[in-house]
Amino acid sequence: KPLALSGAHVVVTGGSSGIGKCIAIECYKQGAFITLVARNEDKLLQAKKEIEKHSINDKQVVLCISVDVSQDYSQVENVIKQAQEKLGPVDVLVNCAGTSLAGKFEDLEVSAFERLMSVNYLGSVYPSRAVITTMKERRVGRVVFVSSQAGQLGLFGYTAYSSSKFAIRGLAEALQMEVKPYNVYVTVAYPPDTDTPGFAKENQTKQGNFNSSIGSDGYMLSSLTCGMAPVTSITEGLQQVVTMGLFRTIALFYLGSFDSIVRRCMTQKAQLETVDKTA
């Protein structure tokens, strides 16, 4: 459900860089007050300056708070309190702080699994937990989770990353069911692999869908992996029902080609290794 951003207080974790910064700029352009949350203070200040260039009135504020969203719940709770004292109750929370790491399962340190799960999953739980009570009381609120296309399907090299992004979906679906009667709405964004973060911003700020995806791959993936996700409109539901078989068929071809890529790379690598040894 769309929410007017003019005058709204939008908290963006991971707002000092990339997709999060773009979301903050987009909201600022629509008149929102912004709190940026991330660890590095220089990057926060840099982003604040960049965002302030897009102001549409002289009342708008960009507040920066440095914290690690994945470490200690009471710290995160404090940060949210500080932000509420300065800019009023949080209307929109965008959980965009996150990090990724690729590598084969056996090559990844087990600590990588712990770290990605804390940053990507717990780092979304803590800020959400800190804002949700007030949102329910006020009967106003939007919580956005930034997952990934790698949170809709498992891919080679993403054992640690994908699982942390899948977890976000479970959290979001369950939470949406709880908070809907309080007029609080949840969105999960599934950005594709892209270097143009600006592309990701539109759906996040403008549309009120539970599923937010980008591009035709993204559209197909969201339909295909809709499972028990809530629907926003009858049209969306009907589209999913009608296209499911077709998309599954297309997916089988993708899976076949993924398998052949993995096998081809394995063979090539094996060949290179034998050449190395004989040389």
Ligand SMILES: NC(=O)C1=CN([C@@H]2O[C@H](COP(=O)(O)OP(=O)(O)OC[C@H]3O[C@@H](n4cnc5c(N)ncnc54)[C@H](OP(=O)(O)O)[C@@H]3O)[C@@H](O)[C@H]2O)C=CC1
């Ligand atoms: N770019 C892509 O291809 C895709 C990205 N995504 C997801 O989108 C989100 C943003 O990605 P992107 O813009 O590329 O990322 P960037 O690396 O550009 O930005 C990450 C942001 O998160 C902050 N951050 C990271 N760890 C923490 C932490 N522990 N506590 C607080 N803040 C933290 C960073 O600031 P600092 O380091 O100072 O704390 C920074 O502001 C991530 O969740 C990512 O997984 C999803 C799909 C595709």
Ligand SMILES: CCCCCCCCCCCCCCCC(=O)[C@@H](N)CO
């Ligand atoms: C009908 C079936 C359609 C199937 C389409 C399959 C397309 C697969 C694309 C997967 C891309 C994964 C992006 C991960 C992005 C990310 O989060 C990282 N960049 C983070 O570093």
